[in-house]
Amino acid sequence: MNTTDLRIELDEVRAELARVSAALPERIDIDPDDVERGLAGLVLGLVELLRQVLERQAVRRMEGGTLSDEEIERVGLALMRLERKVRELADHFGLTEEDLKIRLGAAS
């Protein structure tokens, strides 16, 4: 990736994060009686949010033909494993996909 590509990529990520941050609530609601689950929801929600941002970037670059076969495989595999891990941890804490969205505002 050359410097121009990198700058374009960073601009896209910045724009994506700005769009997502506009959807964030002003306050995060964590139930004091269930701090562990609330904290897990918050952390997993953040991780999921970033994962979705990266995934959208990767799909866009794949569709645009700017990723090599090897990069598609590597990035896709990393995102797939991260998605599965987030779901596994969410299950562990009894959190649904919707719980993660509600806590952070819909990012999709």
Place this chain on the structure above:
Amino acid sequence: MRSSDAARLESEGLVAVAEADLAALVSPLDRAPAPDPIELRKHERITGRIHGSVPSLPSRFGQFFNDEASLGAALRERRAGLVDELDFVGDRAEMSVTLTWRAPREEPPAASIQTGRDFLEAKSSLGRERREAEDLVARFVDHLAVDQAITRRAICPREGVAAIVAVLIARDGAEALRKEIDTFEQRSSDVTARVYGPLPPYSFAS
């Protein structure tokens, strides 16, 4: 609902809890009700009866407060938002439309996705379906000739469903809207439309 409307609706064991000009109608219970069909139908019937009588914001099934003080505090804290929603909804009802793809999208089962490329291509395909559904909903809302502001939409909420669109209507506007939706469905080669309502404005209450 407005406090002035609440007292006359106290029946079926409902109690009005007022906080300044707002009030909630509640059923006194020791714990949150179990989500079984009987309780769900009871909630739906009571909510429908209240909304049929006065402008109101429906609550989702299972909302539970420990006591009247905590409910009062919640009403106080959320007053501005609730008043805005109540004013916005006014004396209108909700119609809900489920738009289902005529030709189901063939998505590979998650377990069959093993490579990074398969994963990204599946996401790319989902993204295309989502964009198609968004275009479809835009055409649908244009066809109904309703203001975007009185609609809510869930895009690709589950497999096979392009969108669920909720529209606020005047209480006597259900039949006219059904006819418009029928026309859209007849002309659409993409989706079928199933209409529910009129309903309390669930999609317009936070």
